Amino acid sequence: MKLHDVVEILDAKLLIGEDRHRELEVKTAFSADLMSDVLAFAKSGSLILTGLTTPQVVRTASILDAAALIIVRGKIPSGETLQLARELDIPVLSTRYILFETSGRLYANGIVGCVEKIGGTRDGES
Amino acid sequence: MNRAYEKTFSVEGDNFDNAGTASIEIKKILKDLRIDEDVLRKTAIVVYESELNIISYARSGNITLYVDDDTINIDVKDEGPGIEDIDLAMQPGYSTATEYIRQMGFGAGMGLYNIKSCSDLFEISSTPNVGTRLKIIIKRNGR
Numbered sequence: 112m113k114l115h116d117v118v119e120i121l122d123a124k125l126l127i128g129e130d131r132h133r134e135l136e137v138k139t140a141f142s143a144d145l146m147s148d149v150l151a152f153a154k155s156g157s158l159i160l161t162g163l164t165t166p167q168v169v170r171t172a173s174i175l176d177a178a179a180l181i182i183v184r185g186k187i188p189s190g191e192t193l194q195l196a197r198e199l200d201i202p203v204l205s206t207r208y209i210l211f212e213t214s215g216r217l218y219a220n221g222i223v224g225c226v227e228k229i230g231g232t233r234d235g236e237s
Numbered sequence: 238m239n240r241a242y243e244k245t246f247s248v249e250g251d252n253f254d255n256a257g258t259a260s261i262e263i264k265k266i267l268k269d270l271r272i273d274e275d276v277l278r279k280t281a282i283v284v285y286e287s288e289l290n291i292i293s294y295a296r297s298g299n300i301t302l303y304v305d306d307d308t309i310n311i312d313v314k315d316e317g318p319g320i321e322d323i324d325l326a327m328q329p330g331y332s333t334a335t336e337y338i339r340q341m342g343f344g345a346g347m348g349l350y351n352i353k354s355c356s357d358l359f360e361i362s363s364t365p366n367v368g369t370r371l372k373i374i375i376k377r378n379g380r
Contacts, residue, residue, distance in 0.1 A: 146342035150282055151351045155274070163342045170257030171342075174264065174281045199261070 112137060112221060114179055114202060117158065120216050121181065121206035126193055128179060128202025135202065137178045139225035142214045146171045153177065154225040160213055164188035166195050173199040183210045241305040242270060248291040248298045250317065253341060256292050260285035263302055270304060272377070279355040279375050280309050286348045287313040287371060293338050294318060295368065307378065308357075313371040320363040327353065327361075 114135040118125050125132055141153035142160035146167055149159060155176035161168060162184050169192055172180050179202035182188060187205055188196075196203045206213055244266070246259040264281045272280070284300060291298035295317025303310040320326045327349050334344020353359045358374035 144342060145345045145347075147286075147345035147347040147351070149342075150286065151347050151354075155278060161342075165341055167253070167256055167341055167343070170261060171285070173261055174257065174285045175278070 114204075116220070117179075117181070117217065117222075118204060120220050121204065121208055121213060123181070123204040123206040124187075126182075126188070126203040126205055127196045128204075132202060135178060138222065140181075140214070140217055140222050141225050142210055144210075150175065152226055152229070157225040158217070158222070160210060160217075162186060162210060164192055166192045168192070169195045169199060169201055169203075172196075172201045177201065179204060181206060181213060183208060183213045241303065242266070243301070243303045245299050245301040248288050248300060248315075250292060250294070250296040250298070250315075252292055256289055256341075257285060259300060260288050263300075266302070267304070267309075272304070272309070276309065276375055276377055280311065283311055283352050283355050283373055283375070286352050287311070289343055290348055290369075291315045291317075293334060293344065298368075307376065309375040309377060311371070311373040311375075313373070314368065315370075316368045319365040319367055319369055320361075321365055323361055323363060 114132040114137055137158050140158040140160055143149050144162050149171055153175055156178050158179055158181055159172055159177045160181045160183055164182055164186050182205045185207040248259055263284050267277050287300055295315035298315030301312040325331055329350040330346040332344050332346030338344035356373045357376045360372040363369040
């Protein structure tokens, strides 16, 4: 689906990424509040769902070439975090749904985990 | 590539505001050098985790990137408390991070383990009260 559809499903605010949310295709996601785990397990091109709002979340997303950041639980990142996201070209959404609901709603609409379980992978699946 | 590329980045301890800036710059350099995507991703993770380790635990440090036709070499050297028990520090989940570091989303005890899993060669040495040194090689073959 397109990032635009994600915005609709999550009743989210698109904070950064107005220029490309209609074209950006997303298929996978990773949810965590630990950036160390995001670095260890998330794959490039995935959505990153988190309740953290520090600039490090944006830098972590940039390092991994994540598709976009989805900030859950209604949090709005600081101006500094959003400015960095604009500079590094990382779309940012904010949704009022909790992490569990956000993940579930996306899964119900066809987004899957970028890894199914640790030690397993979705690589090779069509 | 006709010539090898080398650059050293200095990282200041405890400066979380800039955490990740050296890594993002290194990632841009590697992109310009047209490094394969998978190798680029592994290198970016290694450098980012190393940078965060220096900021979280050391007074200061350096990250040296050296790229030739076959390999990416990353040397990390810090001046800081060092690591008493390296085997323990390598275990996933083991961490000595402060509450502040954890609030930033780091300090989950995955850093060194994550660096090692992205490396083709990983060497670590440390002297308590002096500092820690990492030597990492990521192969560029399989391009």
